[in-house]
Amino acid sequence: MKIVTYVLIGILVLLQYPLWFGSGGVLAVWRLNREIAAQQQENVQLTDRNQALEADVADLKQGLQAIEERARMELGMVKKGETFYQVIEEPRAKPTSTKKNLP
Template sequence: MKFVKIATYVLLAILVLLQYPLWFGSGGVVAVWRLNREIAAQEQENAQLKDRNQALEADVNDLKQGLAAIEERARTELGMVKKGEVFFQVIEQPRDKIPPADKKPKP
């Protein structure tokens, strides 16, 4: 009877020792779960970078092919104006300095 208990404990210990690398070893389940999460994050980042690269490629093609894209960039980024055009600059007041509509300043 004592031999059966000892054999049971020995077999249980062997089972635990064999299961440890499966769960916690370098190629274990925990490592695979971690790698799967890292792969998903990398794929998402790659998709975002691919979209950005396609947008940049489209901009480059526009700049190579036509003057409209160059003109648009000159207007928006450099503030350039064509001959004969009038430039208006609207400066908005910060919201905290605008008086409420129902309380107009007294003259």
């Protein structure tokens, strides 16, 4: 009776191995689900970026305000008749340490 029990347990283990560790097993499915979740998150980020780029393209095609804003911010351009003021801050002096060196 003991031998039959051991044989049945051995067969059960052999049948369970592909279920857990095979190419379509539980561990493989779990890993694929994690990869799918990561890919979906990346797709959401890329979709948001694409929508922002599409909005920029539409702004550039529609009017001059977006072009003017980019020229001002990226190229430092000013309109005719405008006065440009550049404020330069002086570097702050570093505070001196009040600690005394003790021997």
